[in-house]
Amino acid sequence: MGSNLSSPLVAIVGATGAVGVEMIRCLEERNFPLSGLRLLASPRSTGRKLKFRDREIEVEPLTEQSFKGVDIALFSASGTVSRQFAPIVVKEGAIVVDNSSAFRMDADTPLVVPEINAGEIARHKGIIANPNCAAIISITPLWPVHQRNPIKRLIVATYQAASGAGAAAMEELRASTEAYLQGREYKNTVLPHPYAFNLFSHNTKIDPVTGYNDEEMKVIEETKKIFGDPDIRVSATCVRVPVLRAHSVAVTFECERPIAAAEVRELMKTAPGVKLVDDWANNYFPMPKDASGQDDILVGRIRQDLSDPSGKSVTLFSAGDQLLKGAALNAVQIAEKLVKVPALA
Amino acid sequence: MGSNLSSPLVAIVGATGAVGVEMIRCLEERNFPLSGLRLLASPRSTGRKLKFRDREIEVEPLTEQSFKGVDIALFSASGTVSRQFAPIVVKEGAIVVDNSSAFRMDADTPLVVPEINAGEIARHKGIIANPNCAAIISITPLWPVHQRNPIKRLIVATYQAASGAGAAAMEELRASTEAYLQGREYKNTVLPHPYAFNLFSHNTKIDPVTGYNDEEMKVIEETKKIFGDPDIRVSATCVRVPVLRAHSVAVTFECERPIAAAEVRELMKTAPGVKLVDDWANNYFPMPKDASGQDDILVGRIRQDLSDPSGKSVTLFSAGDQLLKGAALNAVQIAEKLVKVPALA
Numbered sequence: 001m002g003s004n005l006s007s008p009l010v011a012i013v014g015a016t017g018a019v020g021v022e023m024i025r026c027l028e029e030r031n032f033p034l035s036g037l038r039l040l041a042s043p044r045s046t047g048r049k050l051k052f053r054d055r056e057i058e059v060e061p062l063t064e065q066s067f068k069g070v071d072i073a074l075f076s077a078s079g080t081v082s083r084q085f086a087p088i089v090v091k092e093g094a095i096v097v098d099n100s101s102a103f104r105m106d107a108d109t110p111l112v113v114p115e116i117n118a119g120e121i122a123r124h125k126g127i128i129a130n131p132n133c134a135a136i137i138s139i140t141p142l143w144p145v146h147q148r149n150p151i152k153r154l155i156v157a158t159y160q161a162a163s164g165a166g167a168a169a170m171e172e173l174r175a176s177t178e179a180y181l182q183g184r185e186y187k188n189t190v191l192p193h194p195y196a197f198n199l200f201s202h203n204t205k206i207d208p209v210t211g212y213n214d215e216e217m218k219v220i221e222e223t224k225k226i227f228g229d230p231d232i233r234v235s236a237t238c239v240r241v242p243v244l245r246a247h248s249v250a251v252t253f254e255c256e257r258p259i260a261a262a263e264v265r266e267l268m269k270t271a272p273g274v275k276l277v278d279d280w281a282n283n284y285f286p287m288p289k290d291a292s293g294q295d296d297i298l299v300g301r302i303r304q305d306l307s308d309p310s311g312k313s314v315t316l317f318s319a320g321d322q323l324l325k326g327a328a329l330n331a332v333q334i335a336e337k338l339v340k341v342p343a344l345a
Numbered sequence: 346m347g348s349n350l351s352s353p354l355v356a357i358v359g360a361t362g363a364v365g366v367e368m369i370r371c372l373e374e375r376n377f378p379l380s381g382l383r384l385l386a387s388p389r390s391t392g393r394k395l396k397f398r399d400r401e402i403e404v405e406p407l408t409e410q411s412f413k414g415v416d417i418a419l420f421s422a423s424g425t426v427s428r429q430f431a432p433i434v435v436k437e438g439a440i441v442v443d444n445s446s447a448f449r450m451d452a453d454t455p456l457v458v459p460e461i462n463a464g465e466i467a468r469h470k471g472i473i474a475n476p477n478c479a480a481i482i483s484i485t486p487l488w489p490v491h492q493r494n495p496i497k498r499l500i501v502a503t504y505q506a507a508s509g510a511g512a513a514a515m516e517e518l519r520a521s522t523e524a525y526l527q528g529r530e531y532k533n534t535v536l537p538h539p540y541a542f543n544l545f546s547h548n549t550k551i552d553p554v555t556g557y558n559d560e561e562m563k564v565i566e567e568t569k570k571i572f573g574d575p576d577i578r579v580s581a582t583c584v585r586v587p588v589l590r591a592h593s594v595a596v597t598f599e600c601e602r603p604i605a606a607a608e609v610r611e612l613m614k615t616a617p618g619v620k621l622v623d624d625w626a627n628n629y630f631p632m633p634k635d636a637s638g639q640d641d642i643l644v645g646r647i648r649q650d651l652s653d654p655s656g657k658s659v660t661l662f663s664a665g666d667q668l669l670k671g672a673a674l675n676a677v678q679i680a681e682k683l684v685k686v687p688a689l690a
Contacts, residue, residue: 111597155500155597157595179521198633201645206626208625210649211646212651235651243544243586250584252580261556279553283549287538305500307578307580308580
């Protein structure tokens, strides 16, 4: 393939979305070594100008011709858009980092959290998938634990922000809350339920056999794939809470052998992509307001699971920026690895 | 004792608080057979008038003389107030239903959810404790399951509303959210962390040995006492979310023997105090906005726990009005049982 991976031309598909905007910011802040940046979006955003470094870049409409000369394309649009356009990008000889769920579970597609399985990137066949945000935030802190003392069972309850449903959902949370406070009616159009001071089960389809929703099945299946461990047993309850942009998760895990909460706390101090926030005396723990805008996933409330007398289970609470580590940052980190680790194909 | 339990004189301590106001409403709506109602509060509420049935009742200051002639006193103030005044009430020959945590774990004090252990009321020695709100909402739906197939392990993650911290916390959530939307600064004074579009670990003291906070330990210990089963193994993560008045809980439980989600769903259809809200096709499940103002605890998302291959574990999601079933309603239900079941003492 002819792609230039030392100073690539990068395209962002969905550049005006909540994640797209953060991708631009990550590329800028991390000094990504690119030779050019092409911003692609749906026709209604065409002509908008977005700042990148010292210049403004005009948003172009996404077409099949959009990828000429592109080396790396970061997709953050719908699964439908990814399924339609990613193969075109690959045919052009470029590499796709896809934030949709379209290819995540394909055997040929690496599903990568760089802190966990960066090595997987090398086996890509043109597409690398960025995992589900709730999965990334739940499992990134657990990887050092899993390497030390394999995690056999994982139970996750999420507290997911509006940002996971896009910029329009964030605006719906703001606008509906304002209406509520002013005693005005508000008709929700983005999310299926009223959002002001309310929470609801994640708005994805329920599997008619298992009763789990799509989001929960992503956390379950993607954990197994990213950890490279099909035997890890996972359960998840995914809930949308009235928070703007950072996801939180209550996580209980059981290891193969007994493990002390203190050992997990020590591991968190050096875990990549993780910041320990576990101040018992001041009751200061991970919060979405602190995680927002931060690269690191905040981890705290680390304690022995009192319901497991074997001493093998620990419970903790994490918060991570859904738009950054949960999406844009993780995708840009993958792209950074590509720049250093050219494809083998 | 001289108390009249067929048509009692009832006193409410903390009558102007978020729970006190709901106690008055419950007594009225449920046509509680009382001969009189005395409203007691701290001096700063003295003279306020609150409506009950067709008249207005003036709030009196709480003093040691407040309980002359009272038959049943519903306490919803601090643990300190309960510890100071409840013994005085008992000495007067009246019965206290106490919503604070002051006496809950005393061996002599019944801790009652009427749907679960109404029989405990008969052994009271003047004080009956109303359980923690998160405990009530988590375990009331589980009682019919526990009777059919004993629950051995319970893992709870809560999504707790502002109301649990009182009317001032509800106002802080409203006011701080308004300030956030208007771009104004807001200094939180009631809760320890900014609340607008944020969530945080429950604001109670952390046990320096276990790392659990007081709220979590209440859920853990009170579950054992209410179920009358010291061996049930419980773990809880208690989180305050930006919701006004209904608590939600993600619950995973393991039974002695395998149990199908379908069997749990059937049990929920007739469980007292519970309403099944589990509409997979329309993605409609328990939500705080629907639970607010409702007596019943809403239960849904009932499904097999995929992390337990033994088939003994089920996971579900509930929402219940913290001020009603979580506090005022449960206390009034206990008082109703007293009217029918005079004390044995």
